[in-house]
Amino acid sequence: MTVKITFIQPDGTSQVVDAEPGVTVMEAAKLNDVPGIEAECGGACACATCHVYVDAAWSEKTGKPAEMEEDMLDFAFDVRPESRLSCQIKVTSELDGLVVRVPGKQF
Amino acid sequence: MAADDTGPSGAPIETDAVIIGAGPVGLFAVFELGLVDVKCDVIDILGKVGGQCAELYPEKPIYDIPGLPVVTGQELTDRLMEQIKPFGARFHLGERVDELKRGADGRFLVRTDAGRSFVAKIVVIAAGGGSFTPKRPPLEGIEAFEGTSVHYAVRRMEDFRGNDVLIVGGGDSALDWTINLAPIAKSLTLLHRRDEFRGAPHSVEKMRSLVAEGKVRLMIGQVSTLHGTGGRLEAVTVKTKDGEERITVGAMLPFFGLTMKLGPVAEWGINLTENLIPVDTEKFETSEKRIFAVGDINTYPGKLKLILSGFHEAALMAQQAHKYVHPEKKLLFQYTTSSSSLQKKLGVK
Numbered sequence: 001m002t003v004k005i006t007f008i009q010p011d012g013t014s015q016v017v018d019a020e021p022g023v024t025v026m027e028a029a030k031l032n033d034v035p036g037i038e039a040e041c042g043g044a045c046a047c048a049t050c051h052v053y054v055d056a057a058w059s060e061k062t063g064k065p066a067e068m069e070e071d072m073l074d075f076a077f078d079v080r081p082e083s084r085l086s087c088q089i090k091v092t093s094e095l096d097g098l099v100v101r102v103p104g105k106q107f
Numbered sequence: 108m109a110a111d112d113t114g115p116s117g118a119p120i121e122t123d124a125v126i127i128g129a130g131p132v133g134l135f136a137v138f139e140l141g142l143v144d145v146k147c148d149v150i151d152i153l154g155k156v157g158g159q160c161a162e163l164y165p166e167k168p169i170y171d172i173p174g175l176p177v178v179t180g181q182e183l184t185d186r187l188m189e190q191i192k193p194f195g196a197r198f199h200l201g202e203r204v205d206e207l208k209r210g211a212d213g214r215f216l217v218r219t220d221a222g223r224s225f226v227a228k229i230v231v232i233a234a235g236g237g238s239f240t241p242k243r244p245p246l247e248g249i250e251a252f253e254g255t256s257v258h259y260a261v262r263r264m265e266d267f268r269g270n271d272v273l274i275v276g277g278g279d280s281a282l283d284w285t286i287n288l289a290p291i292a293k294s295l296t297l298l299h300r301r302d303e304f305r306g307a308p309h310s311v312e313k314m315r316s317l318v319a320e321g322k323v324r325l326m327i328g329q330v331s332t333l334h335g336t337g338g339r340l341e342a343v344t345v346k347t348k349d350g351e352e353r354i355t356v357g358a359m360l361p362f363f364g365l366t367m368k369l370g371p372v373a374e375w376g377i378n379l380t381e382n383l384i385p386v387d388t389e390k391f392e393t394s395e396k397r398i399f400a401v402g403d404i405n406t407y408p409g410k411l412k413l414i415l416s417g418f419h420e421a422a423l424m425a426q427q428a429h430k431y432v433h434p435e436k437k438l439l440f441q442y443t444t445s446s447s448s449l450q451k452k453l454g455v456k
Contacts, residue, residue, distance in 0.1 A: 044163065
């Protein structure tokens with residue numbers, strides 16, 4: 001079973017992608033050429049260029065960033081309470097319908 | 108590690124090969140070139156060896172190095188340094204190669220931003236994702252203030268004397284410069300997005316005591332707008348959880364870590380495809396004879412950006428490099444396990 005994830009761009013356009021449980025939200029974005037997710041380090045939680053804002057309705061299910069991710073978010077731009085690094089969110093069947101926003105700028 | 112044998116302003120260093128980039132693939136290139144008697148000088152923009160392994164993930168595990176089920180970025184770097192020790196490569200760290208051109212005799216002239224120059228028979232570009240450069244906060248109009256009011260490093264502390272200084276960030280650079288510049292600045296504000304700091308605990312403690320003594324103002328928030336004219340910063344609007352505040356700032360130091368940019372490689376006359384260097388898969392040579400590219404910076408059909416692929420590329424590159432550096436010598440393919448001449452080079456016999 002695949003899971004649907006919606007990526008909303010800063011200009012309001014959105015893209016729904018199918019993701020296999022087990023991949024990360026960053027990988028789902030890269031596999032589907034979602035603009036604005038750079039993932040320079042390839043998913044090692046080492047660059048903060050896959051920064052997204054998790055829609056408020058989903059923040060409980062995606063959970064809070066771990067300490068390492070919080071540290072790395074220091075390197076992101078315009079960090080908000082709903083900020084996450086998409087390489088650190090694993091896709092599960094629980095997250096079917098997840099909505100995330102791509103920030104206007106990655107560093 | 109051998110010391111530099113000429114200063115930045117001295118005569119050019121004559122060498123067989125200049126390797127640009129001291130990441131794992133650049134380091135292993137020293138090994139493969141060493142086995143075929145090619146002497147190397149290695150240049151890296153970072154102040155340490157290891158490239159991304161040492162800068163981005165020193166403590167993170169790598170699982171796909173053959174024979175090492177798990178190794179951290181730093182351990183891999185350390186082991187490579189041990190492995191290449193017999194070859195006596197010279198390292199020039201904290202320098203960026205700005206110029207690469209072919210001289211009249213076919214050799215290359217390589218010059219760094221520190222003014223050091225080299226004359227080399229071959230050049231190996233092992234520059235990974237490019238040069239590590241400080242991250243620029245994507246604030247509107249920041250470019251106009253760079254070099255005058257916005258600085259990504261402190262070159263001379265005196266430049267900040269009597270100024271209203273804003274330091275942004277939560278790591279060691281931000282903390283160290285807060286501690287060092289507070290006594291000479293007119294005012295010093297440290298701005299970080301959260302009230303937790305990644306830096307060394309004693310630096311955090313020192314910063315907190317400066318805040319308690321009223322010598323440093325700590326703000327929790329993020330920069331939203333820069334104000335100033337003619338390249339001179341006058342104020343910065345900071346967004347905090349309580350709203351926006353405009354503070355007087357004459358100099359801003361943002362410390363948001365490093366990112367990789369292709370940099371001067373684009374200006375050396377080598378063919379590029381989407382910021383990568385196309386190479387053949389036999390010699391890993393670029394469009395320019397005697398210039399090779401190995402590791403993440405090259406591209407060819409089927410390319411995988413893996414450390415182990417870069418190691419393979421370095422081995423094949425060295426075969427061709429030998430032909431260029433020692434055209435008079437025939438290269439006999441040998442194994443380190445059984446060849447007494449290779450073992451002698453490795454210092455194990």
